[in-house]
Amino acid sequence: MTHTDIIILNFEEIRRRSTKLWTALTPENYFWRPDVKAMTCIEMVRHILEGEHLFHKIVENRGNIGDYVSPWEGRPYTSIQDELGFAQPFRDMFFETIRSFSADDLSSIEIVRSEKGQRRKLGDYLQRIAYHEAVHTGQMLAYFRTLGLDRPVIWD
Numbered sequence: 389m390t391h392t393d394i395i396i397l398n399f400e401e402i403r404r405r406s407t408k409l410w411t412a413l414t415p416e417n418y419f420w421r422p423d424v425k426a427m428t429c430i431e432m433v434r435h436i437l438e439g440e441h442l443f444h445k446i447v448e449n450r451g452n453i454g455d456y457v458s459p460w461e462g463r464p465y466t467s468i469q470d471e472l473g474f475a476q477p478f479r480d481m482f483f484e485t486i487r488s489f490s491a492d493d494l495s496s497i498e499i500v501r502s503e504k505g506q507r508r509k510l511g512d513y514l515q516r517i518a519y520h521e522a523v524h525t526g527q528m529l530a531y532f533r534t535l536g537l538d539r540p541v542i543w544d
Contacts, residue, residue, distance in 0.1 A: 391491045405542040406525045410468045412540045437475035443517040444482040451500040
């Protein structure tokens with residue numbers, strides 16, 4: 389297994405667990421949120437999927453977001469399956485980008501986000517992208533608990 393295979397395996401495993409959780413949401417709970425300032429359940433799913441695409445563009449541009457316009461802009465919320473289906477081609481492109489990096493690239497390429505005061509090696513940055521989804525999966529588990537919903541066993 390190569391370095392990039394391991395990174396992609398981590399992304400896939402996190403998404404497998406997230407998807408198990410997200411697809412347990414019923415449509416009547418898609419727009420629930422714990423308070424007015426929080427994301428709804430379906431907004432959080434989109435935030436993760438859309439964020440992965442944004443992170444992909446950041447990686448491609450080595451930190452510069454440029455004049456990024458999200459493919460999700462103006463897109464209505466319909467279902468979790470629709471969100472996952474729409475995001476899949478973007479995820480496939482992201483994984484192709486990851487596969488294009490050598491082991492040396494992971495430690496030599498820098499992602500510089502000067503507007504955020506961030507400077508990270510590519511391998512580090514990719515792991516932080518995966519961590520973003522993992523954190524929100526934990527947040528969604530808390531949403532399920534608050535709603536009194538059965539929480540899928542994602543720790544299999």
